[in-house]
Amino acid sequence: MLTSDPLTTIAIVGAGFSGSLVAVHLLKTANRPLLIELIDRSHEIGRGIAYSTDDTSHLLNVSAGKMSAFSYDPGHLLRWLHNNRSKLAAFLPKDLNASSFIPRHIYGLYIQSILEEAEAAASSNVRLERVIDEVVAVEPQARGAIVSLRSGRAFVADKIVLAVGNAPAVPSASQTKDDDTPYLSHAWSASALAGLELDAPVLLIGTGLTMMDMVVSLHDRHHQGKIYAVSRRGLFPLTHRSTKPYPAFLTPDTAPKTIRGLLRCIRSEVETAAEQGYDWRSAIDSLRPITQQLWQQLGRVEQRRFLRHASPYWDVHRHRIAPEMGDVVRAMLDSGQLTITAGRIQDYQAARDAVAVTVRDRQTQTNRVLQVSRAVNCTGVQIDYRQLPQSPIANLRAIGLIRPNDIGLGLDTAADGAVLDARGNRSSLLYTLGTPRRGDLWETIAVPELREQARALAATVL
Template identity: 40%
Template sequence: MSSERRWDVLVVGGGASGTLLAVQLLRHASGPLRVALLERSGNIGPGLAYSTPSASHLLNVPVAKMSAFADDPEHFLRWMRRVAPDTAPCDFVQRRRYGQYLESVLRTARRHAAPQVSFMPLKGEAVSLSRADGGGYQVELLDGSRLEAQRVVLAVGNAQPADLPVEDLGLFASPRYVRSPWAPGALDGIAPHDPVLLIGTGLTMVDTVLSLAERHHEGRIHAVSRHGLLPHVHRHGPAAPPPTFPAPRHVRSLLGTLRREAARAPEDWRGVVDALRPVTASLWGDLAPSERRRFLCHLRTFWDVHRHRMAPSVNETVRQLRSAGVLRPQAARVRGFRMVDEQWVEARLSPRGLGREESLRVRHVINCTGPDASLGRGHPLLRALLDSGLGRLDSLGLGLATDGEGALLDARGRVAEGLFTLGPLRRGELWESTAVPEIRAQATALSSRLLRAFASQPGLSPSRLSLPLS
């Protein structure tokens, strides 16, 4: 294999996680190091979350909390002020700006990297991974080509939404169904007066409603989820001191403590939820798998709407659309779909508490259930990783099993040498692992681990690795 296809570190996935890891490697590597970042879209930086072209899609976290660097919390604020001088730390800015910010952070890191450190952005989709004969890993791409690397980091992030496990009678294969509202042009076939049904009432539904509103949509927008709960709104207020939890072993006692703390919070429950952030991973780690499962079954929806909140201006748009009767959220279970003809879809719903089914006719159904939580489904690389035994699911099947620093555990529970992950794939182990504050901390820790490993193997100093020719 030619040296252009061999790397010391290959990062697979060029969203926020892969980009921030590459940035840390470029900033801190002093010796020879060859890093490649493989992204299937060819667009490194924004990933799924920050590549939206819509001006109405905002960050759901204020500017002050979105710096790429934990040790320089105002970095994003300073960058934003170069673009929009009036930006305040508490502003919720356009998500696409954050994608541009990540691109700019990577450009700067490349410019200032040590002379012996090289970085190569690559376009392609990794579909399988296996051990290479001379050590390290071989990664196969969709086009049949191969790359080799001593260490591989899977930063493949958020999965596309999954179809509901219900009878669809032709809907899922029809153009009346939008499988992912994030796909470019996903809403193009929807006329302004078409009634539509959105499956899900969380932040992905909110994004989709904003996109429809941007297109001056006037038809009715139905939105259903089992509880019919929408995300709460952010409110500026003082952060509460971190609650002191007596290491609860049960979800029920955790909930009890949270309720007590929130009742005591002088200003707002939001401070209590936010104060939990730094201790979430350790609280999660203390829970037995059965308790974590209980949380997912019974409390996840409630947690999500309190924790993942809407920007105030987004909340205002949603409020107006609801009071105008355009947006109609409903608590109902979807039982199935039927194509009435080429124009109309019928959804069978069981509204919560009604005890009978109702049907609803719409022109389009849009899947707004958010990233698929079942790992590996529809992702050839992850499927191949699990099938080969090089990686295994965490105990909840939300992501990959890892050690405390993101090294994968193989099928037998041993640390897989040279194979790592960060970001959403660590959700099952840490629970809080999908947002920028956690991802930037993981990127810093993982880059130190990778660089330490190269430094401690002088014979294997990065650019002198000898991989077999193929």
């Protein structure tokens, strides 16, 4: 008597780019009974936080020619865009090409389309279930684990993929004490700018990529009021520019093993490149193939030193924005409507129809008070899983199934993405990719790295 293969259930927690791509590769490659539980709080399965914006002026930070979901088919996104051009024409540049920067919400539709196509073409014994819910607990058992959802439903999973991606940063105590007022909001909230008068002064807390989105959104709303942006160093992302490739000037063997030495070497090479007619971007981009190795061969002391002193400078040079968005921000800076300064938020005091924010300027160490109608938290994502309060991370941490990275960058993982438990043992249940692996890999949040991790992880958990 023949026996059929038992059903395997794989739970994917998070349905943004990373989780959706793992599901896609499972659907494409599985040839035995498989149930994929793709779980996300949002009804917009496939879009995640990064691509859930409906603001068409929020553009990808990388050109379309480099954003295919499949490394083995680099032209896939561009073909999809051209094939769907009649439906998307209002949102795409007329001269669409590999160098174009497309709206992020269009990229979200692309991911959703890929997921739908993979589901339609999957083997008859492979099924995808989209679960609009939130994981609140994981209880290991002899085989797999019981996954409990906020709705009260529970099921048994053989493997669990933590594709939790980008969680909004947890505000400081001073930021949260007045959260019951309408004057404080989070940039990733759909209502962040709701009800804001056109001439109202606004404070943006943080000056990274999220701040750029808010500035562009205000510009599109024809906002006339003053916009203040404050961060510890007052740095903001630089723009992309068309460049010619620069030859590799470092290898893991020849690279200095200290942050001071690395920075000195990179600065020197940027100057050399400029003398030869190259843009600084070319020299920075030439490091991309070995960035992970450079990070991994630094000791913990040096990694911490980088995070304390150099990380913000690296980020604004490495994670650049579309030229179109850069032009908007630059024009608003030049007009004086937008000011970006270095400082720290000291206090918030709600007043009638406003909030008084005390800022200590970095340059002078003196306090000033900004009277604004809205203060928007643009501080980005939370990757310190030692503090992250949201489920399921807090639950997994409490029962010792995960070990937060000791420098505050996600989780400790094995080379294949298996999570390490509190004792450092490799899990046969939990796996992850992307942002949670940043402490081990550093360069792990961009599409080229994520798409490869998703493909490899699907093969590992099958």
